[in-house]
Amino acid sequence: MSNVKLDQEEQELLDAFEVDEFESVLTEERKKLLVQSAEATFKKDKRINIRISSRDLAALQRRALEEGLPYQSLVASVLHKYVSGGLQDITANKTLRRISR
Numbered sequence: 121m122s123n124v125k126l127d128q129e130e131q132e133l134l135d136a137f138e139v140d141e142f143e144s145v146l147t148e149e150r151k152k153l154l155v156q157s158a159e160a161t162f163k164k165d166k167r168i169n170i171r172i173s174s175r176d177l178a179a180l181q182r183r184a185l186e187e188g189l190p191y192q193s194l195v196a197s198v199l200h201k202y203v204s205g206g207l208q209d210i211t212a213n214k215t216l217r218r219i220s221r
Contacts, residue, residue: 177191180195
């Protein structure tokens with residue numbers, strides 16, 4: 121590992137992993153469920169059209185290039201994270217906190 125400082129617990133976990141002390145407890149039933157969930161998550165069965173500014177599109181394309189994926193995939197990923205709760209609008213949260221005071 122390069123220049124990463126690990127605390128004692130992290131170092132112990134890394135050492136245990138490197139000598140194969142971990143054993144998977146993944147059952148076939150759980151694996152099947154995870155595969156189905158992944159397939160449903162990445163299934164792209166609807167098309168949408170949106171209008172955005174050319175500046176925002178250029179920024180999206182630049183970020184996608186940095187990530188090494190098509191910009192449409194980046195947009196779909198961001199939207200998925202937002203609707204599934206993995207990405208939150210911090211400006212909306214600030215507004216809600218101000219209102220509730």
